[in-house]
Amino acid sequence: MSDIQTSTVSEEGFASTSQVGDFELTIDATDEEGPNPNAVLVADYASCFLPAFRVGGQQRGHDDLGKVQIDADADLDEDDDLEAIRFDIYVEADLDEETLDEILERAKGICHVHSALREELHADATVHGDAF
Known part of the structure; x- marks a missing residue:
């Protein structure tokens, strides 16, 4: 089944x-x-990555990240296939860059959509702390 x-x-x-x-x-x-299907895939990816980011924070001892927002954008090739995806991740918590990068790396290992996509289509993610 x-x-x-x-x-x-x-x-x-x-x-x-x-x-x-x-x-x-x-x-x-x-x-x-x-x-359209490509937009849904990008939104689905961000919707999976956001809770993975929260879990990554919890696993690094940061249970309260506050508000987290992912602004995603993507590029299409000449055949309208997804070519690149970028995430700007905004986190309310005031964490240093090293901690945010650790959480980001952990989220990449947790997000099921990230794992399902071909490697060259993984989001190029930038994280911003103390964002709200």
């Missing part, structure tokens, strides 16, 4: 609706009825 099961349907055009457990997600290659 599978660990994850989804069902995706498109009645017409380029939009599709995916059923993921009790949740429904509309994705549209034309960005008309929902975000």
